[in-house]
Amino acid sequence: xxxxxxxxxxxxxxxxxxxxxxxxxxxxxxxxxxxxxxxxxxxxxxxxxxxxxxxxxxxxxxxxxxxxxxxxxxxxxxxxxxxxxxxxxxxxxxxxxxxxxxxxxxxxxxxxxxxxxxxxxxxxxxxxxxxxxxxxxxxxxxxxxxxxxxxxxxxxxxxxxxxxxxxxxxxxxxxxxxxxxxxxxxxxxxxxxxxxxxxxxxxxxxxxxxxxxxxxxxxxxxxxxxxxxxxxxxxxxxxxxxxxxxxxxxxxxxxxxxxxxxxxxxxxxxx
DNA sequence: TTAGGCCTGCAC
DNA sequence: GTGCAGGCCTAA
Numbered sequence: 001x002x003x004x005x006x007x008x009x010x011x012x013x014x015x016x017x018x019x020x021x022x023x024x025x026x027x028x029x030x031x032x033x034x035x036x037x038x039x040x041x042x043x044x045x046x047x048x049x050x051x052x053x054x055x056x057x058x059x060x061x062x063x064x065x066x067x068x069x070x071x072x073x074x075x076x077x078x079x080x081x082x083x084x085x086x087x088x089x090x091x092x093x094x095x096x097x098x099x100x101x102x103x104x105x106x107x108x109x110x111x112x113x114x115x116x117x118x119x120x121x122x123x124x125x126x127x128x129x130x131x132x133x134x135x136x137x138x139x140x141x142x143x144x145x146x147x148x149x150x151x152x153x154x155x156x157x158x159x160x161x162x163x164x165x166x167x168x169x170x171x172x173x174x175x176x177x178x179x180x181x182x183x184x185x186x187x188x189x190x191x192x193x194x195x196x197x198x199x200x201x202x203x204x205x206x207x208x209x210x211x212x213x214x215x216x217x218x219x220x221x222x223x224x225x226x227x228x229x230x231x232x233x234x235x236x237x238x239x240x241x242x243x244x245x246x247x248x249x250x251x252x253x254x255x256x257x258x259x260x261x262x263x264x265x266x267x268x269x270x271x
Numbered sequence: 272t273t274a275g276g277c278c279t280g281c282a283c
Numbered sequence: 284g285t286g287c288a289g290g291c292c293t294a295a
Contacts, residue, residue: 074290076279109278110288112279218281
């Protein structure tokens, strides 16, 4: 579900609900959703989150004393902001009651996501960002210049989060389609101008999706339970067999690194 | 580099 | 019932 645009929409829609509002109580309903499971969440009571930071698909909530909660939404995670007296939805794992008489609730049926507690934001960023590449919204050609000296295929590398952070299956396919690059293109053989096209396409696709509130295929919702509207603008993802909106040829569906992949065999030539 | 595992829900 | 799903980690 959530890739960079969806996490960004969650962040933006969460801020007005959360920032500066004192936390009245914290309830961990499912211990193994939190790392470490024994983290002193109660120490957040009396404090307020005052800042949010997103890097790739990771969302940091930073309290006024530095305590930091990292949220990763995995495949089915969501953050709900609802009245504190509203009934508890199934698969709600953490509940923050706020002085506004509203709750922030972390919910995740498949539990591929989770929450991580840190005493300080610095500790969180050291631990969480160490292995991540630059955020996909600000990645540049210079960041990818070292690809010339490395092996690997384009789509798996973009999904790996180490070169660029924030792309998942949907937006990789969209960006590759826009940049006219084949998903199995060797990264060391991408011409400089094609690399520029890739970086530009990544930014374009992500910014357009953010403007639409992200992509809702089925589950994704922002904190106010609103879906994203980018699904209708998808050019490649989910369109295998349908005509390419650029050349009219049939889009092809294949498996790449075990992931469903759609591309245009005419526009996206392998070099 | 690929396959499998982690989980649940949903379409078929 | 089977197969599949937007993520990501581990092991072979």
